Amino acid sequence: MRRFVLLMLLSTALLPGLSLAQSAPNPPPAMQGPGDMPPGPPPPDAPPGSPGHGPGGWNHGKMEQKMHDRFNAANTTHDGHLTLAQAKAANLRPVVDHFAEIDTANRGYVTFNQVEAWHMEEMAKHLEKRAAALRAQG
Secondary structure, three states, X not given: OHXXXXXXXXXXXXXXXXXXXXXXXXXXXXXXXXXXXXXXXXXXXXXXXXXXXXXXXXXXXXXXXXXXHHHHHHOOOOOOOEEHHHHHHOOOHHHHHOHHHHOOOOOOEEOXXXXXXXXXXXXXXXXXXHHHHHHHHO
16 A cells, blocks of 8 residues: 555656656766667656656656765775765765664665665655645645
8 A cells, every 4th residue: 555655756746746757858977888779868657766757857866876876986896786884984864874674684885776776665665754744734
């Protein structure tokens, strides 16, 4: 049920921004490697949440790229595993403050996907609280 509510909230939040995001395309984030998105605006059939789309023209792709860049810079061993010490040294406060929540397998490190998943869950909690407050207002 919670995932369904999250999906509905995210889809309704993204739909109004599609026209705004397409009216003024943002420059693409810098490419980091061969698996990254090619430069240029997203194709017209790109799903919401991909670079260039988002509510009010907000570009989730840019924010995700920025976080990915910060994660990679903090990951001094370049193994895709960010330790608590590396997160502290890079001053990644949310990762440091919630490291135990993100490292659900208790391995002593987190991956970018784990950080991104935790962040999405936190956004979902916030959206659910906001939706409940709006429903209560009638």
